[in-house]
Amino acid sequence: MKLALKIDVDTYRGTREGVPRLVEILKRYDARATFLFSLGPDHTGRAIKRIFRRGFLRKVARTSVTSHYGLTTLLYGTLLPGPDIGRRCASILRQVRDAGFEVGIHSHDHVRWQDRVLDADAQWTAREMEAAAQRFEAIFGVPATVHGAVGWQMNRHAFRLEQRMGLSHASDCRGTHPFIPLWNAEIIDCPQLPTTLPTLDELIGRDGLTEANVADHVLALTAKPPATGHVYTLHAELEGMKLAPVFERLLAGWLDQGYELTDLAGLRAALDVTQLPYHEVVLREIPGRSGRLCVQGEAFPAHG
Template sequence: MPKLALKVDVDTWRGTRDGVPRLIELFSRHQAGATFLFSLGPDHTGRAIRRVFRKGFLQKVSRTSVVEHYGICTLLYGTLLPGPDIGRREAALMRGVRDAGFEVGIHTWDHIKWQDFVAGKDAAWTEREMNLAAQRFTQVFGQPPRTHGAAGWQMNHAAYAHEAALQLDYASDCRGTQPFQPVDEQGRLLGVPQLPTTLPTLDELIGLDGLTADNVHRVLLDQTANKPDCGHVYTLHAELEGLRLLDTLDRLLSGWKQQGYQLVSCAELFRTLDPATLPRCPVRMGEIPGRSGTLALQG
C-alpha cells in the first residue's frame, strides 16, 4: 500500500494549544499516523512584520487571511506583547501527543528568528539555535530528538551538518520529489537523509485560480492520483489545518484513503527506505509558486 506521510509544523503557541488537540482528534478518527514538529522556545510571530518588504509577501498575506488564521494576539508576540515560551507552557500537551502514539520532533527554537535569518548565518549561530531546541526537546520528552523539520524550509549547510552531530535518524527540511541523501557542492555527504515535502501546502494554493478552502482539496488529490513508489510527504500547519482549515484537511484525508494511501508518520515512511540506496542530491535555495522568498530545494 502506498504511503503518504503527514508532517505537522507547529509554529506558534496558539497552534500548539488550540490546533494540535483538534488535529489529534481528526487523525485518530481517520486512523492516521503523523509527525508533529514543535517550536520549543519563544513565540515571536509578531516580528514577521519585517517580511513586508519581501517579494510576494503582501500578495500572500492578502490571499491567506493571516489575521483570521493566527489571531491578533499571536501577531503581536515579540513586538507589543512578550513572546510566550511555548515549550515551557505546553510541555504536558506535547508529551500527550507522543503518548497518543504520534511521532514528535523539532521544528525550531524561535520560529521567526530561524526562518528569517538562518540562510545567512554561520555555523556558530546555527548550532546554538539547534542546540537550544534539542536541549528543550530532551527536557520535555526525556529523550533526545530523532528528527527535525526546518521552519519555513530555511536551511544552510551548517544546519544539515549539525543534524548528523545531533544523531538524528532523518530530517524533512526542504521541498523536493523523493527521499535523498544531501551532498555539498563537491558531492560529499552532508547531514542525514532527507524526506522532502513533495506536495504544495494549502496556503500556497488558496486564493489562486479560484481555489478556496472548499475546493482546494481537489487540486491536491489530482496530484496524488498517481502513486510514486517512494510515497508522498504533505506538510500541514497546526495554525491552519488545525483551526479554520480543519474541514479541508478532513476532506483530504478521506480522499487519500479512497485513493488507497496509508496515512503515516514520516518515521514510518523512513523505515521503508534503505538509506544506502537513496540518490545523492545537492540542496539549493530557490523559489516555488505561491510562496514568497526562497527556500531549500532538492537539487
C-alpha cells in the same frame, strides 16, 4: 502507497488549540503523523519585518493571516511579550507523544530562524539548534530523532549539525523523493524526506483555488502515487483550526485513493537508505511562497 503527514507547529496558539484538534482528527481516521514543534518563544509579530520580502504581501493578502493566527498572536514579540511555548505547553507536547505520534524539532524561535538562517554563521546556527534540542530533551526525556526546518530554510551548518546530532531522518526540503543531501558537494549523512506536495497556504487564492475546492486540487495531484510515496506538510494553525474541514476531506480522499497515512518514521522505515540517491540542495523560490527555500536539486549516483 504511503503518504506521510508532517505537521509544523509554529505558534503558542497553534500548540494549545490546533494540536489537540489535529490529534482528535487523526485518531478518527486512524492516521499517523509527525508533529514538529517550535519549542521556544512565540515571536510571530516580528515577522512584520518580512514586508519588504518579494511575495510576502501577496501571500498575506491571499491567506487571511489574521483569521488564521488571531490578532494576539500577531502582536507577540512586538506589543506583547512572546510566550514560551515549550515551558507553557510541555504537557500538551507529551500528550501527543503518548498518543503514539512521532514528535520532533521544528525550531527554537520560529521567526528568528526563518529570518536569519540563510545568512547565519556556524555559531548562530549551533546556538539555535542546540537550544531547540536541549528543550526537546528536557520535555521528552530523550533526544530528538527528526527535524523539519522552518520555511524549508537551512544552511550548511544546520545540515552538518543534523548529522552530528545523529538524527534518523529530516524533512527540511521540497522535492520529489527521499535522498541523501549534498551541500556544495559535501555529503550530509542524514536522509531527507522532502515535502512533495504544495501546502494549502500556497494554493488558496491562486488560480481560482478556494477553501471549497482546494482539497480536490490536492487529491488530483496524489491520484497517481509515486513509488517512494508522498510527504504532505500541514500547519497546526491552519489545518488544525479554520481549515480543519479541508484537512478532513483530504484524509478521506487519500484513504479512498488507497494510501497508508503514516509518519516520517514510517516512510523512512520502508526505504533502503543505502540505495538512496545523492541530490544537491539548492535555494529556489517556489510558487505561492515568499523567499528562497531548500529544494532537491541535481541527482548523483546512488548512496552506498
